[in-house]
Amino acid sequence: MLQHAKRALLGDLAAFSSDPLGFVEERLIGETRPLPVRFANRTVVLVARPDAVQHVLVDAAERYGKSRYQARLRPLLGDGMITASGERWAHARRAARPGLAGDALDKGVDLALPLVAQELARQAAALGRPVEVPELAGRLTMRMAAAAMFHHVMDDETADEVYLASRFLHERITQSMLRFIDFDSVLPTPRRARFHSTIARMNRLAADIARQNGGLLPLLAPLHAQHGPAVTRDEIITLLFAGFETTAQVASWVLYVLACRPDLVAWIRQETAPLLARGGDLEAQALRALKRTRAVVDEVMRLYPSTWWIAREALQDDQLCGLAVARGTPVLIVPWALHRQPDLWDSADAFDPMRFLEGAPVKFAYMPFGVGPRACVGMQLARANVTAIAALLTAAFDLQALSGRYDRLRPVGGVTLAPPVGGLQLSFRLRRQ
Numbered sequence: 001m002l003q004h005a006k007r008a009l010l011g012d013l014a015a016f017s018s019d020p021l022g023f024v025e026e027r028l029i030g031e032t033r034p035l036p037v038r039f040a041n042r043t044v045v046l047v048a049r050p051d052a053v054q055h056v057l058v059d060a061a062e063r064y065g066k067s068r069y070q071a072r073l074r075p076l077l078g079d080g081m082i083t084a085s086g087e088r089w090a091h092a093r094r095a096a097r098p099g100l101a102g103d104a105l106d107k108g109v110d111l112a113l114p115l116v117a118q119e120l121a122r123q124a125a126a127l128g129r130p131v132e133v134p135e136l137a138g139r140l141t142m143r144m145a146a147a148a149m150f151h152h153v154m155d156d157e158t159a160d161e162v163y164l165a166s167r168f169l170h171e172r173i174t175q176s177m178l179r180f181i182d183f184d185s186v187l188p189t190p191r192r193a194r195f196h197s198t199i200a201r202m203n204r205l206a207a208d209i210a211r212q213n214g215g216l217l218p219l220l221a222p223l224h225a226q227h228g229p230a231v232t233r234d235e236i237i238t239l240l241f242a243g244f245e246t247t248a249q250v251a252s253w254v255l256y257v258l259a260c261r262p263d264l265v266a267w268i269r270q271e272t273a274p275l276l277a278r279g280g281d282l283e284a285q286a287l288r289a290l291k292r293t294r295a296v297v298d299e300v301m302r303l304y305p306s307t308w309w310i311a312r313e314a315l316q317d318d319q320l321c322g323l324a325v326a327r328g329t330p331v332l333i334v335p336w337a338l339h340r341q342p343d344l345w346d347s348a349d350a351f352d353p354m355r356f357l358e359g360a361p362v363k364f365a366y367m368p369f370g371v372g373p374r375a376c377v378g379m380q381l382a383r384a385n386v387t388a389i390a391a392l393l394t395a396a397f398d399l400q401a402l403s404g405r406y407d408r409l410r411p412v413g414g415v416t417l418a419p420p421v422g423g424l425q426l427s428f429r430l431r432r433q
């Protein structure tokens with residue numbers, strides 16, 4: 001009876017909220033058209049086909065804006081590059097891009113690489129103990145992102161504190177997005193108070209980073225005159241958040257899959273061994289040559305895309321691949337399902353990095369970093385950091401999976417992908433030659 005009433009009120013939102021990944025798999029895999037569903041009193045269109053992705057994010061991108069779901073991110077991200085639109089967004093993106101490409105990127109990655117070496121030393125001192133991979137990856141990628149983008153070195157205590165703060169923020173924002181009515185957003189609950197005090201902690205971190213004004217931050221100075229001083233705070237928090245959670249998620253699955261697949265570890269060691277034998281230290285430029293390691297990272301991002309859904313909203317009435325979409329309709333693009341479409345991928349469920357060495361995917365069938373004008377600005381940085389983590393940790397250690405086979409585990413579909421409920425543990429062992 002209650003179930004029936006819930007379903008009548010919430011429509012498909014009830015099933016979506018209880019198991020978002022299961023819901024999109026069931027409804028979208030094998031579906032060739034955009035699919036309207038009902039979330040409470042709204043029609044929402046789900047998309048997991050290349051032609052529809054191309055339409056919404058590229059060809060007709062000006063007809064689809066960032067959706068109202070983004071409003072839930074604003075208390076944290078303010079008016080940064082992810083939440084902003086129009087001239088404010090375009091200006092920030094133009095300003096920041098050179099700091100995330102070319103020589104500036106290489107310089108940043110070179111500053112981040114010693115942090116992986118520190119992690120190796122830490123793990124070498126405690127071989128054999130169970131390690132929660134998302135925690136290791138979270139702290140490490142956060143420090144790497146801060147070093148690479150802002151030339152800011154976080155001490156251990158700050159990294160721990162900020163990592164725990166971000167985990168709470170991630171959970172809280174996910175909750176607020178999936179609830180029909182989110183009381184913690186409007187009533188003076190303890191959770192709301194904690195949310196605001198955690199944001200205050202992040203603001204102090206942003207202020208410390210801003211004071212140093214390193215890395216790409218001087219590039220943002222021209223924005224102040226036009227858009228006010230909050231620009232720096234908002235972009236620091238946006239870049240750090242957009243940058244580290246997503247990267248940590250990918251790094252976690254890369255390490256965990258490798259812990260289950262010694263065949264792949266042996267395969268990538270063949271390309272890392274000559275590089276490391278030469279000088280011992282890996283440099284940013286050399287990472288580009290690690291084609292096998294990068295293919296493992298690409299395959300992880302196919303099956304575990306951190307941004308497993310991307311939200312837009314129709315700014316005007318439109319025809320989306322034959323479906324009439326009314327102005328104001330939310331459109332959810334779902335890489336989780338797109339990356340598993342059986343007609344677009346051979347053995348879609350199998351983990352097979354070779355597919356990325358043998359040929360390019362169908363256009364718009366693979367989009368872990370989004371596509372079009374709002375595609376990820378940190379793509380190269382993310383790839384470099386994860387490649388470095390995978391190459392260096394597997395070169396130093398054997399990895400033993402402690403949470404079971406990767407293909408029996410399931411991440412949680414939150415605002416971005418989150419680790420499986422039971423965690424993702426492995427241990428590092430002395431490498432057998």
Ligand code: HEM
Nearest residue numbers: 081082242243246247306307368369370374376377378382
């Ligand atoms: C593996 C790691 C990463 C993944 C999977 C990822 C994924 C994405 C995706 C799918 C989008 C497009 C969202 C949309 O269209 O609504 C995006 C946007 C963005 N990403 Fe990333 N990202 C990653 C790492 C990074 C890093 C390291 C940075 C740091 C610079 C970053 C900064 C951003 C920003 C600022 C945007 C908004 C761009 C805009 O709207 O113009 N991301 N990311």
